[in-house]
Amino acid sequence: xxxxxxxxxxxxxxxxxxxxxxxxxxxxxxxxxxxxxxxxxxxxxxxxxxxxxxxxxxxxxxxxxxxxxxxxxxxxxxxxxxxxxxxxxxxxxxxxxxxxxxxxxxxxxxxxxxxxxxxxxxxxxxxxxxxxxxxxxx
Numbered sequence: 001x002x003x004x005x006x007x008x009x010x011x012x013x014x015x016x017x018x019x020x021x022x023x024x025x026x027x028x029x030x031x032x033x034x035x036x037x038x039x040x041x042x043x044x045x046x047x048x049x050x051x052x053x054x055x056x057x058x059x060x061x062x063x064x065x066x067x068x069x070x071x072x073x074x075x076x077x078x079x080x081x082x083x084x085x086x087x088x089x090x091x092x093x094x095x096x097x098x099x100x101x102x103x104x105x106x107x108x109x110x111x112x113x114x115x116x117x118x119x120x121x122x123x124x125x126x127x128x129x130x131x132x133x134x135x136x137x138x
Contacts, residue, residue, distance in 0.1 A: 015128060019121055026117035033103075033110035041102050042111050048090040049118065055082035090115050 003011070030049075034040045059079040094111035097103045103111075 019124060019128070022117055022121040022124070026114045026121065029110050029114035029117060033107045033114065036110075037104060037107045039103055039107060041097055042094055042107050044097070045090055045093050045111055045115070048086050048093060052083065052086040052090070055079040055086075 030042070030046065033042045056079060059075045091112070094103065094108050098105070098108040
C-alpha cells in the first residue's frame with residue numbers, strides 16, 4: 001500500500017522533529033553536566049562538537065557516502081582522520097577531566113551520554129539523508 005504524498009511529507013517532518021529533539025536533548029545534557037555540578041570545565045567538549053563536522057563540510061562537500069567507503073583519495077583519508085580525532089577528543093576530554101579530579105562521576109556520565117545522543121542524531125541524519133524517498137519529497 002502506497003502512502004499519499006502528504007502522508008509521506010508528514011512522516012518525514014515527524015522524523016525531522018524527532019531529530020531536532022535528539023539534538024536538543026544532547027545540548028540540555030551538556031549544559032546540565034555543567035550547571036548541576038557548578039563546574040563549567042565540561043564545556044570544553046563543545047569545542048570538539050564544533051570541530052567535528054568541519055572536516056566533513058570542508059573536504060567532502062555533500063557526498064556523505066564517501067566517508068563510509070573504504071577507498072578514497074588523500075583528502076577523504078585526511079577527513080576521516082580529523083573526524084576520528086574529534087570523536088576521540090569528545091570522549092577523552094571528559095575522561096581526562098575526571099581523572100584529574102576536576103569533574104565528578106555525575107558530570108562525566110552526563111557528558112558521555114550527551115556524546116551518545118549526538119552520535120545517534122548524526123548517524124540517524126546520515127541514514128535519513130541517504131534514503132531516496134526522503135530526498136524526493138523535498
